[in-house]
Amino acid sequence: MAKQKVSPVSVDGAGFLTHVAYDSVVFGFSEGQLKILLMEYHNTGLIALPGGFIRTDEDLDEAVRLGLEDRTGITNIYLEQFHTFGNKSRHKPEILQKILEANGIHAPKEHWMLQRFISVAYYALVDISTVSLQPDALSDSCTWYEINRLPKLILDHATVIEKALKTLRFNLDNKIKDSNLLPEKFTMKDLQKVYEAILGEELRRTSFQRKMLAGRILKRHDKLYSGEAHKAPFIYSFHK
Amino acid sequence: MAKQKVSPVSVDGAGFLTHVAYDSVVFGFSEGQLKILLMEYHNTGLIALPGGFIRTDEDLDEAVRLGLEDRTGITNIYLEQFHTFGNKSRHKPEILQKILEANGIHAPKEHWMLQRFISVAYYALVDISTVSLQPDALSDSCTWYEINRLPKLILDHATVIEKALKTLRFNLDNKIKDSNLLPEKFTMKDLQKVYEAILGEELRRTSFQRKMLAGRILKRHDKLYSGEAHKAPFIYSFHK
DNA sequence: CCAAAAGTGTTTTAGCTACACCCATGA
DNA sequence: TCATGGGTGTAGCTAAAACACTTTTGG
CATH class of the missing domain: 3.90.79.10 (Nucleoside Triphosphate Pyrophosphohydrolase)
Known part of the structure; x- marks a missing residue:
């Protein structure tokens, strides 16, 4: 108050x-x-x-x-x-x-x-x-x-x-x-971290990815090259 | 007001x-x-x-x-x-x-x-x-x-x-x-009618029955003999 | 070539739907 | 025995979960 x-x-x-x-x-x-x-x-x-x-x-x-x-x-x-x-x-x-x-x-x-x-x-x-x-x-x-x-x-x-x-x-x-919890562009891992922080529990990476992609709310952009020694993740934003 | x-x-x-x-x-x-x-x-x-x-x-x-x-x-x-x-x-x-x-x-x-x-x-x-x-x-x-x-x-x-x-x-x-929409005891058909009235659509009898029974919220009692010429339905109440 | 992390294919599971069939009831 | 409505078995569909596998990346 x-x-x-x-x-x-x-x-x-x-x-x-x-x-x-x-x-x-x-x-x-x-x-x-x-x-x-x-x-x-x-x-x-x-x-x-x-x-x-x-x-x-x-x-x-x-x-x-x-x-x-x-x-x-x-x-x-x-x-x-x-x-x-x-x-x-x-x-x-x-x-x-x-x-x-x-x-x-x-x-x-x-x-x-x-x-x-x-x-x-x-x-x-x-x-x-x-x-x-x-x-x-x-x-x-x-x-x-x-x-x-x-x-x-x-x-x-x-x-x-x-x-x-x-x-x-x-x-x-x-x-x-x-929501505005994330910046406009983010990776699937970023999004998963938000979910985990809110729900207070860990989620399976692959199930989470599929569920999100099935939801049709994500737009996929270029890959993000972080300079680290692994596959570059896609960048996403929310549709509209 | x-x-x-x-x-x-x-x-x-x-x-x-x-x-x-x-x-x-x-x-x-x-x-x-x-x-x-x-x-x-x-x-x-x-x-x-x-x-x-x-x-x-x-x-x-x-x-x-x-x-x-x-x-x-x-x-x-x-x-x-x-x-x-x-x-x-x-x-x-x-x-x-x-x-x-x-x-x-x-x-x-x-x-x-x-x-x-x-x-x-x-x-x-x-x-x-x-x-x-x-x-x-x-x-x-x-x-x-x-x-x-x-x-x-x-x-x-x-x-x-x-x-x-x-x-x-x-x-x-x-x-x-x-809720108190129904009297304490009711039949599955009564319950279905309530759902249909609230949702504003008709529901399939058998699917509805199974869904409700799966929900573990119903206690089954005796059968209700209405005097009509068909199988008597079970009477239910909500658990607890 | 290796390790790390990302992406995807395949199998399994669970819930719901549709359809069928059988059962109980009173006339 | 028939018509009516109630209960349940079975097959099929779909979404989600679980697991395994392949791919990409820089050292």
């Missing part, structure tokens, strides 16, 4: 849809590892998913997209809503209070940011190499963390990530071609 | 999470037809999905469950959240105004119910035969409609139903055993 633009903070939340927030689980892939983007708030040690609020004149999807564009510099991010979290036990005003205090903002109890939120969660699939991270006003870092070395997170953000990953695994075959 | 308890309507929405609502697509099955529960508002001719608001002391899931229990009398409803709709184009205050007016409530422009809502949508699978419908305070009917004979609906409710049905079709094999 980090937010990107809090400078003019009104107590009643004018201009924003109160009680509604979004959180985004941004997946990236580099060095053979699946990674997630997390933010750390100034002077608090608190780490959270990047998120924000919805302005009264924005579509929900649009708000999420713009919030992410601000932080990653990427336009055209692959984004998908996967769940809305609305348990009342998520309401921990002392945490948000602490974050605001650490930034010199003394919010009264009735401040809209201290009230209970329903949070709509999205996941994104981005190419880490094209991202230049921009912490927001309340945070001093915005960093990639390996999926299996996550730090302690505020609220139920660990659960949110868990569910995002589950959804991603379930839909991977359908989503991979629209 | 019907609501179940509006008697004490405060302008600022105290006690409710403003800007958040839920809509529920309740599927039922009878007479070989898939049906959906819809409500008609007093003196307006407006027809909508049953829905409501979330109280500040309720979980989101709990609010939806209780709202449905009020209307159908069923406890233990199978409920699943499938999408959250948040386009700003959904905001049509004149419709809600009309509904309130028709009930003698003259709400000022800044009334919370006339503001923009994010709506969390759920679908439910219930056994029509155990339901006794209860219209809420703003509605004069609460009726089952055949899925392919739906009336014109307010806002984007037709889209919501479309998406609910798509989700249900996609997950049917996984959800059927927890």
